[in-house]
Amino acid sequence: MRVLGIEGTAWAASAAYFDTETGDVFIDSDPYQPESGGIHPREAAEHMAGALPTVIERALSEADSVDAVAFSRGPGLGPCLRIVASAARALAQSLDVPLVGANHMVAHLEIGRHRSGFSNPVCLNASGANAHVLGYHNGRYQVLGETMDTGVGNALDKFARHLEWSHPGGPKIEERARGGEYIDLPYVVKGMDFSFSGIMSAAKDAVDSSERIEDVCFSLQETVFAMLAEVSERALSLTGSDELVLGGGVGQNARLREMLAEMCEARGASFYAPEPRFLRDNAGMIAVLGATMADAGDILEIDESRVDSNFRPDQVDVTWRGAESVSRPMNEEHEVIGAEAVVELDEDVRKRRRPKTYRHPALDARLRRERTASEARLTSLARRAGVPTPAIRDIDLREGTLVFEHVGEADLSADLTPERVRELGRHLATLHDAGVVHGDPTPRNARVSDRRLYCIDFGLGYHTDEIEDYAMDLHVFERSLAGTAADFEACVGAFEAGYCEVGDRAVIDQLRAIEGRGRYR
Structure with a gap:
């Protein structure tokens, strides 16, 4: 099966071509870069409308033929999602092929499962707008734990904006953290849920109180990523699973991957992080999940292809998997x-x-x-x-x-x-x-x-x-x-x-x- 995937939930206009026979995934992306501050929904939508035709054309140039078109239905910014959906509908109709609507967060999980070869892993999604731990049970990807306030990437970006650094802030924090030393910051884990608002306020206060920026960045990473590693280990312990995959743009951070790998090694579990092009927002994961869904007959009628900016992963009926459970x-x-x-x-x-x-x-x-x-x-x-x-x-x-x-x-x-x-x-x-x-x-x-x-x-x-x-x-x-x-x-x-x-x-x-x-x- 050959699938064209289209992604555009927030800041990255992206298209991809996936051939199930060869396993090759071609991805072309054009990310939106705000001049200052964070993502502005109107500017992001304008960028999406201008960039999407070009990335789709490049992906189609790699395609011998297309058997299905997949797109991200949500979650994300409504204006961006609607532009992507319109493009996907038009393309599916012009090519006379089925239309598949993918959940962006489930795609992060499934690309890790697909690339790792793991059978039934726990997944930590660490993205801009979210952070949660997922496991498959009773026909859905259940949210075992999640942030109760802001997404991990957004939290880091807010701290970066306090320092007047441009978006995205995560890589800049990672760079400055290399020269830092540890200072105490709040650590909030409630079972497998967690909160980032307190630590971000404390980090801003620390900078305003003349703590070295390198020390605050270092400590911010050490604390936030330790929270994510701990809840991931709690999910492994709760379910009895011995497989963990990482998804989401924050997963590109080397220190986070290092912590998760070390945690898994200590408990005899296997860990997999996809290559960076599959961690950041990308259409490759949409195309791969789209192929899986289309093969299971999970396709949409045009009039049923509405987007949902609040589309949670635990709302998705996972039609392409059987009755197995991550809980053992x-x-x-x-x-x-x-x-x-x-x-x-x-x-x-x-x-x-x-x-x-x-x-x-x-x-x-x-x-x-x-x-x-x-x-x-x-x-x-x-x-x-x-x-x-x-x-x-x-x-x-x-x-x-x-x-x-x-x-x-x-x-x-x-x-x-x-x-x-x-x-x-x-x-x-x-x-x-x-x-x-x-x-x-x-x-x-x-x-x-x-x-x-x-x-x-x-x-x-x-x-x-x-x-x-x-x-x-x-x-x-x-x-x-x-x-x-x-x-x-x-x-x-x-x-x-x-x-x-x-x-x-x-x-x-x-x-x-x-x-x-x-x-x-």
Whole structure:
């Protein structure tokens, strides 16, 4: 099959030609370069209208014939998307070939899967307008975690604009970071979700307070990319996957790729980052995904080809894949490698937060110390509040080691039923009533026996009286269910019902508000 792909979600007018028989992908792109500041939607659309005919003509010059036309339906800037869609419709009609509409973010994932040969990887998408971790489950690419405010590339660009650097800012930050030293900046991970607004404000303040720009750029990269690597490892741990692919323009950063590769090597996982031409916005990934979709019969009628600037990857019915799932069953072993620690299971449980070599040593030491202390304190507090938790036998903050009573027979992930999930909902409501957020409630962080369900792993927990924080706890758990539960709807219903039996219904209302804030929704 031979497919012409057209991309134009934001700043890059791009066309590509892909031949499935040879595997060759020709890409021609003309990126929009604003004179100052960030991307201006009107100027970007004007650039798209002027550049698109030329890049399409160049791609067609490489084509012996065309069997389908694929285009990016979203997410992206509405004016740019509409220009691309109009061009794709006209071309498909003139060539009398099928029209395929691709989700831009799914294309980032699929190009990594296609080029790596991985069967069912977790994907970290690190792009300008987004940052999220995806895994295939129940016929869709589920969002296991994502930014709750701004995309990682946009966050870096905002910092660059504060320094009056031109777009894109990421490469300029990467260049200046090479001469920097580490300074502390905020680090915000909530389960597998993360936030960049606080660190960007702190970075701007640091520059305004006369910190060396090289030091701030270095620390910004070290902190932001460590957050992305950590949530990627959490997704690998949650699902049991041993494959990770990277997508998105920020993935061109050498330090990010280095961190992810080092993290994967330490846990025995495989890592793949496509070559840079497939990481930045490009029509090659649209053409490759378009060929896959067309082969599966996933084509559009002309009157059904409307664009969607808020087109989320978890809204896409993945018709070209079967019933497999990124989530894999895990056996109870003597030693378990989690996202943060190695856990040795014996009569007692010894949990040691090993140094993460991908993180800067100062940042790593801080996180290990803070999380070990938090876990010990909140485990005991939860137990006193009436939530079943293991008793603590010993603690060593310097080594990041805790020794617990061995509770339960397996993780909740091995017995993920509505009845069990309902019980966890009651436990979280009890925690919240005591002013405690668990921080990382997933099926891997609860233990089950015949008679009880225990909450474990409070390392990301904290004290609060904010309803928003309680709702985020529920959001983290329901996101993890989306990527692991066989009967997601039944489990979610039981979880929220259990929570409301003990807790405040207003937390559920706030959860709905959080869900509506997801990127591109």
